[in-house]
Structures are given as C-alpha cells and as structure tokens.
Amino acid sequence: MSVEQNEFMAEAIKVAQYGLKNGIGGPFGAVIVKDGVIIGKGCNSVLSLNDPTAHAEVMAIRDACKNIGTFQLDGCDIYTTCEPCPMCLGAIYWARPNNIFYASSRHDAASAGFDDSFIYDELNKSFDERAIPLIKLTTDESDKLFELWKDSPLKKPY
Numbered sequence: 667m668s669v670e671q672n673e674f675m676a677e678a679i680k681v682a683q684y685g686l687k688n689g690i691g692g693p694f695g696a697v698i699v700k701d702g703v704i705i706g707k708g709c710n711s712v713l714s715l716n717d718p719t720a721h722a723e724v725m726a727i728r729d730a731c732k733n734i735g736t737f738q739l740d741g742c743d744i745y746t747t748c749e750p751c752p753m754c755l756g757a758i759y760w761a762r763p764n765n766i767f768y769a770s771s772r773h774d775a776a777s778a779g780f781d782d783s784f785i786y787d788e789l790n791k792s793f794d795e796r797a798i799p800l801i802k803l804t805t806d807e808s809d810k811l812f813e814l815w816k817d818s819p820l821k822k823p824y
Contacts, residue, residue, distance in 0.1 A: 670702065671767060674697055674704070674745040674767070675745050675747075675767060675769055677697050677704060677707075678695045678696050678722075678745045678746060678747050678769075679695060679747055679769070681695030681709045681722070682695030682709055682710070682747045683695070684709060685710055689713070689714065690710070690714045691711045691712045691713045691720065691722075692710040692780065693710070693748075693778070694709065694721065694722040694723075694746070694748055695707075695708070695747045696708050696709075696722040696725070696726035696744060697745050698726050698730040698739060698744050698763070699742060699744075699745065700739070700741055705729075705730045705733050705742070706726045706727065706728075706730025706731070706732075706733055707725075707726055708721075708722045708724065708725025708726030708728070708729055709722050709725065710725075722746060722747070722754075723746050723750050723754035723758060724753070724754060724757050726744065727739065727757055727758070730742065731761070737761075738762045738824065739761040740762055740763075740764075742763040743763060743764055743765045743766075743767060744758060744765070745767045745768075746766065746767070746768050746769070747768070747769050747770060748768060748769065748771070748780075749768045749770065749771050749775070750766065750768065751772070751780075751782045751785065752782060752785045752786060752789065753785075760824075784797075
C-alpha cells in the first residue's frame with residue numbers, strides 16, 4: 667500500500683470513528699478520491715437517519731456526486747473501512763469508479779454482528795425460493811415505460 671493509499675484509508679477510518687462517537691451509525695466509513703483529492707465522505711448513518719440504505723459507501727457516493735455534479739464516478743477510487751455489502755457493491759458498480767480499496771473483510775464484519783451472508787445466499791436462489799419473494803406483475807402501462815425512455819429527448823444513458 668502506498669503512502670497516499672494509507673492516508674486515504676486513514677481518513678475513511680476517521681470518518682467511521684466520527685460516526686461511532688456521535689451515535690450516527692455503525693462502525694463504517696468511506697471516502698471517494700479523484701486525482702488525489704477527497705471529493706466525498708460518508709459514515710454509516712442507518713441509525714440516525716432511520717434509513718437502511720444509509721451505508722457509508724452509499725453516503726460517500728451521494729456526497730461525491732453532489733460535489734462534482736455528476737451521477738458517475740469515473741476516474742475515482744473508493745476507500746472503505748470494510749468490504750462492501752451486496753447493496754453497496756451494487757451502488758458502487760452503478761457509480762463506476764476505477765477501484766475499491768477496503769480494510770476489513772465481510773467475515774470481520776460478521777464477527778461483530780454485521781452478517782451479510784444471508785443476502786449473498788439469497789441472491790443465488792430463484793425468486794420463489796427467497797425469504798422475500800420477488801413477484802412479477804406486468805401491465806400494459808409498465809411495458810410502455812421503457813418505450814417512453816427509448817424515445818425521450820431527455821434520455822441520458824447510464
């Protein structure tokens with residue numbers, strides 16, 4: 667790990683510590699870096715916001731995108747204190763950064779009571795075998811949404 671990478675990971679850890687000390691959420695922090703500059707930060711804010719999606723990586727993505735005025739993070743790196751959960755990993759892939767650097771593993775998180783293995787297991791099951799069933803309800807109007815998108819002059823592919 668380079669000196670610069672150590673500094674960015676240290677900053678992610680500081681963000682996590684801040685969240686813990688202030689009762690914001692769990693022991694997770696993330697920073698997003700572009701061209702050697704931190705452009706976004708986030709600590710786990712699930713408890714303070716009553717929002718199950720307010721994980722550190724998601725909060726950092728939201729902050730970075732707001733700060734640079736775009737919905738994608740091309741040319742950026744994410745430093746996170748823990749291996750991203752499936753939700754965060756999905757959000758990170760949608761944001762399209764160059765790299766994800768993480769400190770602790772999902773197994774370390776599981777030993778502290780944050781066990782995402784249930785979700786990883788669920789993703790490998792068919793829709794009707796999942797703990798929360800995924801049930802397709804198609805209507806004529808729902809089918810038209812993609813046609814509206816394809817024909818929209820406001821469309822921005824992502």
